[in-house]
Amino acid sequence: EGPEVADISTLYKHTGMFTYDPGFVATASCRSAITYIDGDKGILRYRGYPIEQLAKEASFIEVAYLLIYGELPTAVELTKFESTIRHHTMIKETLKNFFDGFQYDAHPMGIMVGVVGSLSAFYHDSLDINNPRHREISAHRLIAKMPTIAAASYKHNVGEPIVYPRNDLDYCENFLHMMFSNPCEEYTPDPVAVKAINTLFILHADHEQNASTSTVRLSGSSQANPFACIAAGIASLWGPSHGGANEAVLDMLNEIGDVSQIDKYIAKAKDKDDPFRLMGFGHRVYKNFDPRATLIREVCHEVLENMKDNDNPLFELALELEKVALEDEYFVERKLYPNVDFYSGIIYQALGIPTSMFTVMFAVARTVGWVAHWLEMMNDPEFRIGRPRQLYTGAPMRDYVPVAKR
Ligand code: ACO
Numbered sequence: 001e002g003p004e005v006a007d008i009s010t011l012y013k014h015t016g017m018f019t020y021d022p023g024f025v026a027t028a029s030c031r032s033a034i035t036y037i038d039g040d041k042g043i044l045r046y047r048g049y050p051i052e053q054l055a056k057e058a059s060f061i062e063v064a065y066l067l068i069y070g071e072l073p074t075a076v077e078l079t080k081f082e083s084t085i086r087h088h089t090m091i092k093e094t095l096k097n098f099f100d101g102f103q104y105d106a107h108p109m110g111i112m113v114g115v116v117g118s119l120s121a122f123y124h125d126s127l128d129i130n131n132p133r134h135r136e137i138s139a140h141r142l143i144a145k146m147p148t149i150a151a152a153s154y155k156h157n158v159g160e161p162i163v164y165p166r167n168d169l170d171y172c173e174n175f176l177h178m179m180f181s182n183p184c185e186e187y188t189p190d191p192v193a194v195k196a197i198n199t200l201f202i203l204h205a206d207h208e209q210n211a212s213t214s215t216v217r218l219s220g221s222s223q224a225n226p227f228a229c230i231a232a233g234i235a236s237l238w239g240p241s242h243g244g245a246n247e248a249v250l251d252m253l254n255e256i257g258d259v260s261q262i263d264k265y266i267a268k269a270k271d272k273d274d275p276f277r278l279m280g281f282g283h284r285v286y287k288n289f290d291p292r293a294t295l296i297r298e299v300c301h302e303v304l305e306n307m308k309d310n311d312n313p314l315f316e317l318a319l320e321l322e323k324v325a326l327e328d329e330y331f332v333e334r335k336l337y338p339n340v341d342f343y344s345g346i347i348y349q350a351l352g353i354p355t356s357m358f359t360v361m362f363a364v365a366r367t368v369g370w371v372a373h374w375l376e377m378m379n380d381p382e383f384r385i386g387r388p389r390q391l392y393t394g395a396p397m398r399d400y401v402p403v404a405k406r
Helices: 008-015 051-057 060-069 075-087 093-101 108-121 132-158 171-180 191-204 211-221 226-237 245-256 259-270 291-306 313-327 329-333 340-350 355-378
Strands: 035-038 043-046
Touching (some): 043 051, 060 075, 060 191, 060 355, 093 132, 108 355, 132 226, 226 355, 245 313, 245 340, 259 313, 259 329, 313 329
């Protein structure tokens, strides 16, 4: 009949162990060999390689190979992988019809959730999740098509025709081309912009068991197909406590409006009766500093110096807010430092990428991590369906009362 109230001892009897861990702050849901994080020391490594080395020296597609296959590619392997990804960049013409069905001003993340999920209705030839080759082709398709779908979501949003991928360009250049070219004008990739996107994509590529990656794993644990699992990951990433934070940073900066208002908003962020939080500050795992933030801060300053738009008062406001918060006792005591999303939003704004696309950019990069985790899980001998338990806190057993007698 089950316990009438939350009864840990009953649950313990069935499993041998039972923990109540809201937010999973102390629970490992899996074993993984992909990404190592030490939050106290500010360490992040992909497959053992420090993020600092990868962000400065590697290309995003090289990092994608590393995350998926476990080793850095040789020159031959990299060329082959790049060519495979290029081979899959197009989307089906009929998939294009999907975009027309969305409200013209739909949020691009809403479009992403729908369109990526719909890929499972277009690629039946790679849906056998028990076939390693099918799993690999689906992984390649997802990585290759994400920038195309992301840019198409943007084009729909601004009412311009979809721009086709150009396979003579590299991954990041191609994405910028599909975003900013139009039938009247071809976008010429700006090396500073390409470098910034490459760095941001590398930094966002994986971050072990965050909410969206755990969502992908949990969805996949029921043997759902990878396109559906990645769509679930995109939905989870959209939240402002996760990938939506970079968009929320810009909304917040616009709300603050002026350097003179910073003190007022810092006070609001400290006030426990006020739900306002300083967006882009704090991290569940990094309690000293976010190593990605240190790297992207440099890129952010480089971009601001190089871009025409660098006299935008929003950037001055952002840099002043960063300074004030870093010196404020409340933020120092709680170890609330700017996270990667504080800077990524500012960089995207400087590159002319609209706010509504910020989380989409994150989704394009994180697809590589999601896919790597999904593949790792599918190859795991301990693989089983995820099924968290709960502490029941509802009513004890009671008898049904017919409606006339209530
Ligand atoms: N502004 C003001 N106060 C904050 C902030 C913030 N941004 N973040 C945390 N705090 C305070 C909390 O009120 C709490 O204070 P208390 O101890 O006096 O009650 C303390 O710091 C600890 O906060 P928690 O919410 O317990 O920290 P948690 O680890 O659960 O949350 C999170 C981490 C969600 C990132 C949080 O810091 C936050 O909401 N930040 C803003 C949103 C954001 O930038 N998210 C992006 C995360 S990075 C990413 O997804 C790539």
